[in-house]
Amino acid sequence: MNTSVNIAGVTLNNPVMTASGTFGSGMEYSQFVDLSRLGAVVTKGVAIVPWEGNPVPRIAETASGMLNAIGLQNPGLDTFIERDIPFLQKYDTKIIVNVCGHTTKEYVTAVERLNEQPVDLLEINISCPNVKKGGITFGKDPKAVEKITSTLKEVSKIPLIMKLSPNCADISEMAKAAESGGADAISLINTLTGMKIDINKRTFALANKTGGLSGPAIKPVALRMVYEAAHSVNIPVIGMGGISSAEDAIEFILAGATAVSIGTANFMNPNVTIEVIEGIEKYLKENNINDISDIRGIVE
Amino acid sequence: MNTSVNIAGVTLNNPVMTASGTFGSGMEYSQFVDLSRLGAVVTKGVAIVPWEGNPVPRIAETASGMLNAIGLQNPGLDTFIERDIPFLQKYDTKIIVNVCGHTTKEYVTAVERLNEQPVDLLEINISCPNVKKGGITFGKDPKAVEKITSTLKEVSKIPLIMKLSPNCADISEMAKAAESGGADAISLINTLTGMKIDINKRTFALANKTGGLSGPAIKPVALRMVYEAAHSVNIPVIGMGGISSAEDAIEFILAGATAVSIGTANFMNPNVTIEVIEGIEKYLKENNINDISDIRGIVE
Amino acid sequence: MTEKYYETAIIIRQEELLPGINSMWIKTDKIAEVAKAGQFLNLYCKDKSRILPRPISICEIDKSDMAIRLVYRVIGEGTDEFSKLHTGDTIKVTGPLGNGFPIKQKHAIIIGGGIGIPPMLELAKTFPGEKDIVLGYSNELFLDGEFEKYGNVHIATVSGIYGTKGNVLDSIKENAISGDIIYACGPMPMLKAIKEYAESEEINIQCWLSLEERMACGIGACLGCMTKSKNKDAHTQVNNKRICTEGPVFLSKEVVM
Amino acid sequence: MTEKYYETAIIIRQEELLPGINSMWIKTDKIAEVAKAGQFLNLYCKDKSRILPRPISICEIDKSDMAIRLVYRVIGEGTDEFSKLHTGDTIKVTGPLGNGFPIKQKHAIIIGGGIGIPPMLELAKTFPGEKDIVLGYSNELFLDGEFEKYGNVHIATVSGIYGTKGNVLDSIKENAISGDIIYACGPMPMLKAIKEYAESEEINIQCWLSLEERMACGIGACLGCMTKSKNKDAHTQVNNKRICTEGPVFLSKEVVM
Numbered sequence A, B: 001m002n003t004s005v006n007i008a009g010v011t012l013n014n015p016v017m018t019a020s021g022t023f024g025s026g027m028e029y030s031q032f033v034d035l036s037r038l039g040a041v042v043t044k045g046v047a048i049v050p051w052e053g054n055p056v057p058r059i060a061e062t063a064s065g066m067l068n069a070i071g072l073q074n075p076g077l078d079t080f081i082e083r084d085i086p087f088l089q090k091y092d093t094k095i096i097v098n099v100c101g102h103t104t105k106e107y108v109t110a111v112e113r114l115n116e117q118p119v120d121l122l123e124i125n126i127s128c129p130n131v132k133k134g135g136i137t138f139g140k141d142p143k144a145v146e147k148i149t150s151t152l153k154e155v156s157k158i159p160l161i162m163k164l165s166p167n168c169a170d171i172s173e174m175a176k177a178a179e180s181g182g183a184d185a186i187s188l189i190n191t192l193t194g195m196k197i198d199i200n201k202r203t204f205a206l207a208n209k210t211g212g213l214s215g216p217a218i219k220p221v222a223l224r225m226v227y228e229a230a231h232s233v234n235i236p237v238i239g240m241g242g243i244s245s246a247e248d249a250i251e252f253i254l255a256g257a258t259a260v261s262i263g264t265a266n267f268m269n270p271n272v273t274i275e276v277i278e279g280i281e282k283y284l285k286e287n288n289i290n291d292i293s294d295i296r297g298i299v300e
Numbered sequence C, D: 001m002t003e004k005y006y007e008t009a010i011i012i013r014q015e016e017l018l019p020g021i022n023s024m025w026i027k028t029d030k031i032a033e034v035a036k037a038g039q040f041l042n043l044y045c046k047d048k049s050r051i052l053p054r055p056i057s058i059c060e061i062d063k064s065d066m067a068i069r070l071v072y073r074v075i076g077e078g079t080d081e082f083s084k085l086h087t088g089d090t091i092k093v094t095g096p097l098g099n100g101f102p103i104k105q106k107h108a109i110i111i112g113g114g115i116g117i118p119p120m121l122e123l124a125k126t127f128p129g130e131k132d133i134v135l136g137y138s139n140e141l142f143l144d145g146e147f148e149k150y151g152n153v154h155i156a157t158v159s160g161i162y163g164t165k166g167n168v169l170d171s172i173k174e175n176a177i178s179g180d181i182i183y184a185c186g187p188m189p190m191l192k193a194i195k196e197y198a199e200s201e202e203i204n205i206q207c208w209l210s211l212e213e214r215m216a217c218g219i220g221a222c223l224g225c226m227t228k229s230k231n232k233d234a235h236t237q238v239n240n241k242r243i244c245t246e247g248p249v250f251l252s253k254e255v256v257m
């Protein structure tokens, strides 16, 4: 049985990776999970310099979901390169670095610095709803997506995954824009912008007012967008949004995803990534499927 | 204590109404709920002639939510005018008729026919994701929203609520477009387009492939959009999306909604509308608020 | 419309008939009083992530105790939740829903297949005329003994370990069962075959089928649960009937399956 | 980092200390063995609509029985769910999480306010030096009797019905309590006042505060649970510390509140 998948020439042992921002750089979860069993670890978004992020509260729970407004707090590339990459290199997994920036220049500088690093893929976050500058501003219209993609492709020696926002009218347009900008793959969905109000305190539950909605609640939207994206482009699609079981992951693969990322579900169950990997294997075995690629996108 | 609210000159005894398509024309739920206690009944979308809707399955459950792809099945205006309006007139509640159409002409014809009817408000559904023609096609770009609004305003003798889709990049643009087209109020959100796959049958859970996501899962997105819309226009905003308790309804009012609609929650609890009305009254009393309008939009 | 009630029922007792098939008696406030064979209840989950009620047919009604019996297959998370309820626990329910079986003074062939067997028990119990009862299983039997006091019971199993090897129609043929009216509930392929059988020229008897579809409201408001109908339906004005309201029991000739 | 475990624990017993304040002993597999005062557990809800674990401090540890005691206020749906667990029921937990109280051989003033009292019990039990224990309540007392065997207990109540009328600082002043080190847990205004008191020129003693914040992962991965710190934090490289990992116990002078 073959569960390995190929993204831009990089072969992952299996299609299960972590979703950026929910798994740190793997260190914390390595107490629960053998990172070598994961298809890839996608790190928390990193920028050229440390970012402070938003004030607290940054987290709120919602029905089968959660809101976060971390605001892309991160230790900056120096620390990341010195501490996190060497840590991940100890494991037999692929390293995907999620990159954020306020300006095109910041993205470019980050990509240039990572060019020299032993990382397998870069995931460019142009879809974070929680920062005022950067992030989503690059991700909300197709022309901007194409532009930033082609700019980064010019400088990057590492294949690029463009991470798309669901806060748009037509995800296939966005997917096509990334593809024509030269993206090697796309990943989606980032969080949906949401809000919660504390009616007793009469204030927002998050200091940032709005936050990004993730978790099982958003899975139907994520799955629909992954399906639409996979039917619009010829590059691999990495699906995510609310995956918390092998069944969920298989839905995304049947809809056309080459790989899947697991985010919020790590908070619900620190073992979830391993359970999903094992559950996919079981499904393939029970259904006599020899190669995971035989079921990719077969529900049309 | 005053819970009455005013929408385009129509005074509702309280801000709680039903969401179109989840409450029929009130007849079925009248076995559980005294319709005279509701601020308004919003009927299932009606078109000039009967519509067949989509094939089954039309319903699927998701985490804290559901997908529907009814496809706007409806008995047409003749039956509606003969049967449903007279039924609703027996109650001391406001009648809001939700209107759908495939073409501008169909909307115009429907509005013209309803002009002669004893209805209080019309809600124009330009945001149904489940029909191929009409519905969402009118609701996905601001210019089209403004156009259809002004066209219908020209013919309508009844105040118009334009119902907006969340499947857009910027809800405030849509809200402003409806306002400049002359809308008397806006309502939001309609459902988010979603999908579910049955991994054992390897087919879509809904015959229509995609459906509209509703219920508690979408509340954070709905609340955020209602907040944004209420801060973009000066006409009343009717908030909906996942409201299943008085606390939820109050969140929307604090965010700026003049009234709220309850949809999917009727399926979760046929008494929910009454419980929400009573819960709002309790909250106002406990917090010494004399008029519900004193808390509208105070969380900014 | 019969009265419908939204109630908090109390579990009287629950037992497993077979692995994965549970029987649960619940005490209702008013539902049992007005309920009849062929109707169903909506059962609400306590887990808040499962927002839609689960439709389950009435298997038996005990009016003196205001009790209703539900027999259901544990197939997903909702029925799994129900299977863990104990005596004294509560469950929210709405009912009775749907039309129920129309009772005619005739010789009835009462047919149940798989998890479509439970609703036939109350019918078998209350049907006043003569009756042959045909029960189809894949393998293991359940509830069959309870039918015996109400009529001649014929069993069919796919595996052939009990009764006729094959399906309910095989049993009807093998036992040369005849009657004036058919009532049936079971999986769609079975219902289609029965419809064809009953409507065939040589048989041509009235046939009532209990249908299933994904539901949201269960009371006729959402238009989720349609079956295609031969004629334009009075409520919908199109060739669609609401299974939860005009059904779940339909005259076979009125529906297109 | 201490080892952390994701386990299915078993409820040993649960009781109500006061209306809405529950005490629950759970049997763990490995957590109790490595846990210490000031650490916390993540408790997972069974209801699938509540996806985030609930952080609850360790109130007592019984290493011989591998048991941990949790005392918590029933304040929302998650804690309400926990309050319905009975002996023999299971609950998923992760732990031990966070750093715990650093133990110094000194005369300690151990301060707990409201639902910040429970974590101080294991500290009072295991702290080796002399100790004064100051407990602040709004009105009704709980756990106070259990502290008595470990040190001098001083009570403050807002209503004044027991002990000093006022807050814990009023009690400290009224009873002229002094020591070399403070450990405190309780509501933010109390912790701010204690920080100010301990850092004031005339007092100027080391002060450890246990902080709270909304959490998602509880193990340092999500960056949800920050407190502002005086200096740049080694992990985050900004003036933010992760309460779940570098805390929940911080030296007062290191955090900006």
Ligand SMILES: Cc1cc2nc3c(=O)[nH]c(=O)nc-3n(C[C@H](O)[C@H](O)[C@H](O)COP(=O)(O)OP(=O)(O)OC[C@H]3O[C@@H](n4cnc5c(N)ncnc54)[C@H](O)[C@@H]3O)c2cc1C
Binding pocket: B060, B061, C040, C052, C053, C054, C055, C056, C057, C058, C071, C072, C073, C074, C075, C076, C077, C078, C079, C080, C115, C118, C119, C211, C212, C213, C214, C215, C248
């Ligand atoms: C009128 C009617 C009467 C029924 N009577 C019985 C009965 O007496 N005994 C019995 O075992 N089953 C009966 N069913 C089927 C029963 O409703 C489903 O097996 C049950 O809802 C499954 O719920 P779940 O949460 O365990 O499964 P899941 O698959 O997790 O359910 C997910 C969703 O799909 C719906 N669903 C799943 N299967 C069905 C189905 N077959 N029909 C309708 N909705 C479904 C659920 O209600 C829920 O909304 C009846 C269905 C209908 C429509």
Ligand SMILES: Cc1cc2nc3c(=O)[nH]c(=O)nc-3n(C[C@H](O)[C@H](O)[C@H](O)COP(=O)(O)OP(=O)(O)OC[C@H]3O[C@@H](n4cnc5c(N)ncnc54)[C@H](O)[C@@H]3O)c2cc1C
Binding pocket: A060, A061, D040, D052, D053, D054, D055, D056, D057, D058, D071, D072, D073, D074, D075, D076, D077, D078, D079, D080, D115, D118, D119, D211, D212, D213, D214, D215, D248
């Ligand atoms: C390190 C730490 C230790 C704690 N120790 C205790 C303890 O020993 N006893 C006790 O009674 N409480 C303690 N709390 C608070 C406890 O976590 C919350 O009261 C609990 O999570 C409320 O859950 P709920 O579902 O009942 O409430 P809800 O308000 O319904 O919870 C909704 C969401 O908000 C979160 N939340 C709500 N209140 C708090 C809070 N005060 N702090 C953090 N998250 C919150 C919940 O975890 C959940 O994600 C501690 C909190 C932290 C951070």
Ligand SMILES: Cc1cc2nc3c(=O)[nH]c(=O)nc-3n(C[C@H](O)[C@H](O)[C@H](O)COP(=O)(O)O)c2cc1C
Binding pocket: A019, A020, A021, A022, A044, A045, A068, A070, A072, A098, A125, A128, A163, A189, A190, A191, A213, A214, A215, A216, A218, A240, A241, A242, A243, A261, A262, A263, A264, A265, D216, D222
């Ligand atoms: C706490 C948190 C932090 C996140 N941080 C990032 C980030 O730094 N970069 C990024 O591209 N996405 C980030 N995301 C989005 C996730 O990677 C993912 O796209 C989203 O949460 C949907 O998947 P899920 O439902 O499985 O969590 C974050 C999500 C959460 C919940």
Ligand SMILES: Cc1cc2nc3c(=O)[nH]c(=O)nc-3n(C[C@H](O)[C@H](O)[C@H](O)COP(=O)(O)O)c2cc1C
Binding pocket: B019, B020, B021, B022, B044, B045, B068, B070, B072, B098, B125, B128, B163, B189, B190, B191, B213, B214, B215, B216, B218, B240, B241, B242, B243, B261, B262, B263, B264, B265, C216, C222
């Ligand atoms: C079964 C169903 C049918 C619906 N039909 C309509 C409709 O005919 N017209 C319309 O404008 N909205 C329709 N809606 C959308 C609802 O009115 C509402 O906007 C949406 O469901 C969000 O609210 P909720 O989460 O409270 O259900 C329908 C929703 C559901 C669930």
Ligand code: FES
Binding pocket: C214, C215, C216, C217, C218, C219, C220, C221, C222, C223, C224, C225, C242, C243, C244, C245
């Ligand atoms: S389930 Fe709503 S109409 Fe039948």
Ligand code: FES
Binding pocket: D214, D215, D216, D217, D218, D219, D220, D221, D222, D223, D224, D225, D242, D243, D244, D245
């Ligand atoms: S809760 Fe995730 S870092 Fe502390």
